[in-house]
Amino acid sequence: MIEKFLNNIHQGDCLELLKQIPDDSVDMTFADPPFNLKKGYKSYKDGLAIQEYVEWCEKWIAEMVRITKPSGTIYLHNIPKWLTYYASFLNKVADFKHWISWDAPTMPMGKTLQPSHYGILCYAKDAKKLKFYEIRAPHKRDRKSKYLSKDYGGKKAGLHPFGSLLSDVWTDIHRVKHNKYRDDHPCQLPIHLLERVILMSTDENDIVLDPFNGTGTTAIAAKRLGRQYIGLELDKEYVEITKNKLEQEKSNSKLGDSWVSYYLDNIVTLRDKDWENLKKHFYIPQKPEDIDFQQIILTSKLDISVPLKSGHNDTDNLQKLFEPKEDYKKNN
Ligand SMILES: C[S@@+](CC[C@H](N)C(=O)[O-])C[C@H]1O[C@@H](n2cnc3c(N)ncnc32)[C@H](O)[C@@H]1O
Numbered sequence: 001m002i003e004k005f006l007n008n009i010h011q012g013d014c015l016e017l018l019k020q021i022p023d024d025s026v027d028m029t030f031a032d033p034p035f036n037l038k039k040g041y042k043s044y045k046d047g048l049a050i051q052e053y054v055e056w057c058e059k060w061i062a063e064m065v066r067i068t069k070p071s072g073t074i075y076l077h078n079i080p081k082w083l084t085y086y087a088s089f090l091n092k093v094a095d096f097k098h099w100i101s102w103d104a105p106t107m108p109m110g111k112t113l114q115p116s117h118y119g120i121l122c123y124a125k126d127a128k129k130l131k132f133y134e135i136r137a138p139h140k141r142d143r144k145s146k147y148l149s150k151d152y153g154g155k156k157a158g159l160h161p162f163g164s165l166l167s168d169v170w171t172d173i174h175r176v177k178h179n180k181y182r183d184d185h186p187c188q189l190p191i192h193l194l195e196r197v198i199l200m201s202t203d204e205n206d207i208v209l210d211p212f213n214g215t216g217t218t219a220i221a222a223k224r225l226g227r228q229y230i231g232l233e234l235d236k237e238y239v240e241i242t243k244n245k246l247e248q249e250k251s252n253s254k255l256g257d258s259w260v261s262y263y264l265d266n267i268v269t270l271r272d273k274d275w276e277n278l279k280k281h282f283y284i285p286q287k288p289e290d291i292d293f294q295q296i297i298l299t300s301k302l303d304i305s306v307p308l309k310s311g312h313n314d315t316d317n318l319q320k321l322f323e324p325k326e327d328y329k330k331n332n
Pocket of ligand 1: 044
């Protein structure tokens with residue numbers, strides 16, 4: 001029964017469509033519903049009374065839990081206000097795992113405690129059966145000097161060359177700001193945000209379902225990572241935009257044999273368990289403490305053919321990339 005839904009975007013009310021999906025059939029569900037903030041969607045009026053909004057949300061959240069496999073994960077993205085209601089409902093029917101805070105600042109608007117993060121709730125259908133992978137993101141660095149933002153003091157020799165295991169505060173993924181990257185839709189999530197949660201919770205060919213497809217961020221992320229997808233969306237135009245975009249996408253977000261998430265041409269998320277296979281694709285300084293001032297580099301980005309052809313020693317040439325700047329030498 002699930003087959004007719006796979007790898008397609010379905011137009012309609014998600015509450016009706018979800019009823020047709022069998023119990024325990026999807027590996028991951030991710031919902032980014034309207035936030036009840038009177039946004040200008042084409043087919044949906046985004047302004048319900050609080051009680052009405054909460055009751056509506058509880059209906060589709062219950063459906064998300066029902067269709068998720070016992071090993072699966074349920075993600076809900078919203079502003080903290082609504083997540084407090086979601087959590088108190090979900091605590092009765094699923095197992096709390098994480099409250100991820102996604103720091104996505106806007107311009108200051110002359111208000112103290114202006115909301116500048118979104119929450120992503122992560123629940124296991126059954127914590128004992130949950131499928132979950134540790135993930136790493138690149139170390140945070142100062143924009144200009146490129147040194148690590150965090151002072152690891154005497155522990156630098158233990159630095160992971162790529163980056164640390166992610167905490168539940170995500171500050172490295174920005175909202176889609178430029179119009180050239182946006183569709184005609186008021187709230188569009190960045191694809192690499194979805195790729196990150198998909199890498200945490202699913203394997204190749206697993207099924208990812210989004211009941212509020214919008215213009216298809218979840219489906220595109222799933223396709224790029226070789227997963228199967230199901231998108232549900234009320235608005236015909238958003239469905240069309242998504243289908244057109246999906247046609248252009250390929251399932252090839254890989255480095256070697258491992259699925260990874262890229263932003264521009266840099267890897268922004270990888271699985272810890274894949275590192276042993278992935279490290280051969282990077283030029284890594286010999287001394288782990290040198291990671292403090294030099295980011296590792298994908299070998300595909302280094303033009304080492306020129307020095308090799310002209311008979312120079314390429315390792316000497318590359319090593320120059322890892323020499324600290326003079327002010328670093330003075331201060332360390
Ligand atoms: C916040 S947006 C999702 C954006 C999406 N995450 C993206 O990145 O493109 C919410 C979407 O839910 C859709 N929607 C609202 N009510 C719906 C319903 N009952 N069933 C399905 N979709 C609905 C709206 O049309 C809107 O596109």
